[in-house]
Amino acid sequence: MRSKATLDAWRARVDAVLDETLPDAREAPQRLHGAMRYAALGEGKRLRPLLTYAAGAALGAPPGSAAADALDHAAAAVELIHAYSLVHDDLPAMDDDALRRGRPTVHVAFDEATAILVGDALQGLAFGVLAEAPAPASAVAAAVRELARAAGSRGMCGGQALDMAMTGATSTLDDVAAMHRMKTGALIEAAVVMGGLLRGAADDDVVALRRIGSLLGLGFQIKDDLLDAEADTATLGKTAGKDEAQGKSTYVTLLGADGARSRLEAVGRELDAALQAFAASRAPDGRTEALADLAAMAVRRAR
Amino acid sequence: MRSKATLDAWRARVDAVLDETLPDAREAPQRLHGAMRYAALGEGKRLRPLLTYAAGAALGAPPGSAAADALDHAAAAVELIHAYSLVHDDLPAMDDDALRRGRPTVHVAFDEATAILVGDALQGLAFGVLAEAPAPASAVAAAVRELARAAGSRGMCGGQALDMAMTGATSTLDDVAAMHRMKTGALIEAAVVMGGLLRGAADDDVVALRRIGSLLGLGFQIKDDLLDAEADTATLGKTAGKDEAQGKSTYVTLLGADGARSRLEAVGRELDAALQAFAASRAPDGRTEALADLAAMAVRRAR
Numbered sequence: 057m058r059s060k061a062t063l064d065a066w067r068a069r070v071d072a073v074l075d076e077t078l079p080d081a082r083e084a085p086q087r088l089h090g091a092m093r094y095a096a097l098g099e100g101k102r103l104r105p106l107l108t109y110a111a112g113a114a115l116g117a118p119p120g121s122a123a124a125d126a127l128d129h130a131a132a133a134v135e136l137i138h139a140y141s142l143v144h145d146d147l148p149a150m151d152d153d154a155l156r157r158g159r160p161t162v163h164v165a166f167d168e169a170t171a172i173l174v175g176d177a178l179q180g181l182a183f184g185v186l187a188e189a190p191a192p193a194s195a196v197a198a199a200v201r202e203l204a205r206a207a208g209s210r211g212m213c214g215g216q217a218l219d220m221a222m223t224g225a226t227s228t229l230d231d232v233a234a235m236h237r238m239k240t241g242a243l244i245e246a247a248v249v250m251g252g253l254l255r256g257a258a259d260d261d262v263v264a265l266r267r268i269g270s271l272l273g274l275g276f277q278i279k280d281d282l283l284d285a286e287a288d289t290a291t292l293g294k295t296a297g298k299d300e301a302q303g304k305s306t307y308v309t310l311l312g313a314d315g316a317r318s319r320l321e322a323v324g325r326e327l328d329a330a331l332q333a334f335a336a337s338r339a340p341d342g343r344t345e346a347l348a349d350l351a352a353m354a355v356r357r358a359r
Numbered sequence: 360m361r362s363k364a365t366l367d368a369w370r371a372r373v374d375a376v377l378d379e380t381l382p383d384a385r386e387a388p389q390r391l392h393g394a395m396r397y398a399a400l401g402e403g404k405r406l407r408p409l410l411t412y413a414a415g416a417a418l419g420a421p422p423g424s425a426a427a428d429a430l431d432h433a434a435a436a437v438e439l440i441h442a443y444s445l446v447h448d449d450l451p452a453m454d455d456d457a458l459r460r461g462r463p464t465v466h467v468a469f470d471e472a473t474a475i476l477v478g479d480a481l482q483g484l485a486f487g488v489l490a491e492a493p494a495p496a497s498a499v500a501a502a503v504r505e506l507a508r509a510a511g512s513r514g515m516c517g518g519q520a521l522d523m524a525m526t527g528a529t530s531t532l533d534d535v536a537a538m539h540r541m542k543t544g545a546l547i548e549a550a551v552v553m554g555g556l557l558r559g560a561a562d563d564d565v566v567a568l569r570r571i572g573s574l575l576g577l578g579f580q581i582k583d584d585l586l587d588a589e590a591d592t593a594t595l596g597k598t599a600g601k602d603e604a605q606g607k608s609t610y611v612t613l614l615g616a617d618g619a620r621s622r623l624e625a626v627g628r629e630l631d632a633a634l635q636a637f638a639a640s641r642a643p644d645g646r647t648e649a650l651a652d653l654a655a656m657a658v659r660r661a662r
Contacts, residue, residue, distance in 0.1 A: 079512055085520040088512055144479060149471035168452035172475065173520050176447060176482065177512035183486040184507030193496035200503055204487030209382055209391055209480035217388040217476050 057353075059346040062113075063106055066131075066346075070105040071097070073132045077185050091166045091174045092181075096139040099157045103354065104138050104247040105131030107272070110346035111251025111265055114338065129189035130199055130250040133182040137207050137243060140178035143171050145216060153298075179207070191254045199250045206246035215239025219304075227305035233274075240280075241273030248272070248347075264334045268347065271327040275355035278320040281306040283357075285313060324355045360656075362649040365416075366409055369434075369649075373408040374400070376435045380488050394469045394477045395484075399442040402460045406657065407441050407550040408434030410575070413649035414554025414568055417641065432492035433502055433553040436485040440510050440546060443481035446474050448519060456601075482510070494557045502553045509549035518542025522607075530608035536577075543583075544576030551575070551650075567637045571650065574630040578658035581623040584609040586660075588616060627658045 057063075074096055081090040112127040146153040146161040147168065154164050163171035186203060189196050205211055215238030222235060248269030252262050284299045285308045299306045307316040331351060335344040360366075377399055384393040415430040449456040449464040450471065457467050466474035489506060492499050508514055518541030525538060551572030555565050587602045588611045602609045610619040634654060638647040 085512070085517050085524065087524070088517060088520040092512060140479075144475055147475060149475060169450075169523055170520070172447055172450060172452060173512075173516050175479065176443075176510075177516035179479065179482050180507050180511035180514075180516065184504055184511060187500050187503035187507060193500045197490050197496045197499045197503075200490035200500075201487055204483050204490060207479075208483035208487060209388070209395060209476075211483075213476050213480040213483065214388050214391060217391040217473070220472055221388065221390065 057349050059110075059349045062346050063110075063349065066106055066109040067102050069128065070102055070109075070131045070135060073128045074135060077132050077136075077181065087166065087170060088173055088177065091162055091170050092177055094165060095143050095162050095174050096136060096178060098159060100135075100139075101357075102135060103276070103350065104134040104244060106350055107244065107247040107269070107347070108134055108251040110344075110350050111248045111269075112255045113251075114265075114334070114344045114347050115252055115255040115257055115261065116343075126189040126191035126195075126254040127251060129185050130203075130247075130254050133186035133199075133203060134243065134247045134250065136178045136182035136185070137203065137212070140175040140182070141207075141212055141216070141243075143178070144175040147171055150216070150220065151298075182207075186250075189254060192256070195253050195256060199253045202246050202249050202253060206242040211238050211242035211246075212240075215242070222305060224303040225305075227310075229307075229310050232305050232307065232310060236277040237270075237273070240277050241270060244273035244276060245269035260337075261334075264330070264337070268327065268330050268334060268351070271323055271330060272351050272354050275320060275323040275327060275351070278307045278316055278323065279355050279357060281308045282313065282316055282320070284308075320355055324351075327351050327355070360652045362413075362652045365649050366413075366652065369409055369412040370405050372431065373405055373412075373434045373438060376431045377438060380435050380439075380484065390469065390473060391476055391480065394465055394473050395480055397468060398446050398465050398477050399439060399481060401462060403438075403442075404660075405438060406579070406653065407437040407547060409653055410547065410550040410572070410650070411437055411554040413647075413653055414551045414572075415558045416554075417568075417637070417647045417650050418555055418558040418560050418564065419646075429492040429494035429498075429557040430554060432488050433506075433550075433557050436489035436502075436506060437546065437550045437553065439481045439485035439488070440506065440515070443478040443485070444510075444515055444519070444546075446481070447478040450474060453519070453523065454601075485510075489553075492557060495559070498556050498559060502556045505549050505552050505556060509545040514541050514545035514549075515543075518545070525608060527606045528608075530613075532610075532613050535608050535610065535613060539580040540573075540576070543580055544573060547576035547579060548572035564637075564641075567633070567640070571630065571633050571637060571654070574626055574633060575654050575657050578623060578626040578630060578654070581610045581619055581626065582658050582660060584611045585616065585619055585623070587611075623658055627654075630654050630658070 078093050078096060079089045081093055083089055108131040109127050142156055143162045145151050146156055147163055154161055162174055183200060186200055187196060215235050218235040219239055245266055248265045249262060252265040311319060331344060331348050381396050381399060382392045384396055386392055411434040412430050445459055446465045448454050449459055450466055457464055465477055486503060489503055490499060518538050521538040522542055548569055551568045552565060555568040614622060634647060634651050
């Protein structure tokens with residue numbers, strides 16, 4: 057992987073930004089702030105913030121440059137939204153899960169009321185840190201609109217509602233695809249698009265980045281369904297085999313494991329083509345290796 | 360009340376904006392969208408959006424003018440944040456309340472998972488509609504920062520966490536004041552300040568509006584404690600006597616009803632003075648009657 061060092065540096069960078077953005081656990085209300093840090097700073101792939109940095113780099117924001125500072129804010133914002141959604145999805149009234157990223161979920165480690173407030177406060181913090189990005193205000197406002205659309209009832213929250221409604225019911229492949237496009241695809245897409253917006257991407261670049269993000273989200277999800285069916289809990293760091301236990305329709309239950317794998321390969325090829333077209337259209341200052349490596353990781357990861 | 364017709368027109372206006380901003384209940388996921396509308400469009404005083412309009416009018420955005428269009432977005436945003444907070448505060452793991460604005464709470468009328476998602480989606484929608492305000496992007500970004508600060512762990516969410524931690528415990532007047540400043544004061548203050556920001560308020564006007572919003576929030580809360588202790592459930596449209604039943608320290612339990620009333624009167628006098636100073640400093644195009652009427656309503660209301 058050509059960009060491993062760059063990705064490691066960005067991962068450390070977003071963790072540092074999150075550490076600084078999240079209130080200190082000694083600041084009142086201490087329990088809430090401690091739980092917010094527990095939820096957002098634990099182990100994690102940091103796929104979404106890495107995508108934001110990579111999209112920015114593709115448009116000419118070299119890692120470590122001053123131009124990358126605005127990306128820090130979008131990277132932290134998208135990870136905070138992701139972290140909040142995990143906390144709320146794990147709640148007893150939702151997916152009722154006790155394990156996340158190899159640790160007790162927030163409502164288990166703390167309590168249910170705190171978990172609700174942690175999610176609420178992380179979402180607010182996400183928009184706050186994004187709105188503080190040192191970029192032209194019009195780009196900042198566009199990024200806020202992008203994130204809000206991805207997180208709301210036509211995106212992530214709506215996808216979770218569809219997912220719950222579909223649990224135990226018979227669903228078509230179209231239903232499952234539409235649900236995932238909202239539940240996980242929208243935020244992954246926004247992560248890529250925001251990286252472009254904050255680097256002043258032209259409209260056609262935003263369209264190209266949106267398509268890359270959308271395909272990447274789709275590939276990520278098919279891979280997720282395959283992992284849930286085939287990997288074990290220790291490898292995943294979250295409960296494996298949950299889809300089947302909950303009677304959920306997935307790419308695997310609807311297409312079979314082989315069918316899901318060949319669908320994933322087809323998406324991977326489309327994604328490669330979209331990335332190559334984007335790389336070819338960019339000026340020489342754009343660096344798309346990291347975006348390509350992340351795309352490969354998303355569809356070929358082990359957990 | 361000099362501005363009754365204006366306030367009624369603004370109330371109708373923000374309701375129309377909310378109606379248009381909220382997804383149609385026939386759009387999937389229907390249950391989520393129906394519940395979002397139930398939560399945000401029910402009866403309500405609309406104090407916060409009215410404050411936003413009134414602050415804008417004080418800076419020269421006559422009701423119904425094109426300049427007032429940006430205020431629509433901030434008014435809707437602050438009401439959506441308020442509505443989301445009520446839905447989550449009423450959850451079984453939080454205040455566990457079955458009645459709100461005279462109707463079953465969202466988790467009772469729908470279910471708990473839907474109520475969690477309704478709150479989450481309303482918060483995202485709030486930031487989205489605010490970021491679409493037709494105002495200079497720098498003012499929009501400043502308004503987003505203001506709202507995020509007020510809604511987060513150093514504002515509303517943090518106040519709710521403190522409130523829950525204080526339930527059943529002995530608290531001082533300082534504790535209670537700090538909790539309310541975060542739980543309800545911060546958002547009321549932001550409602551006033553955002554109206555100014557979107558009208559291009561100068562720094563000293565923002566400071567003046569912030570002080571007015573802060574005093575108004577304080578007066579509102581002391582009045583709230585008095586109403587909880589003295590009014591009945593039918594009048595309030597929410598469960599009365601809850602503070603005492605839950606063993607909460609309030610302005611009434613700490614100061615007695617007479618003490619709370621005289622404290623409220625003192626706050627009302629400070630607020631009048633702040634409003635008069637602000638009115639005197641404004642150019643002739645500013646109209647502060649509505650702001651003054653809202654201040655009077657907040658501290659003298661019957662429910």
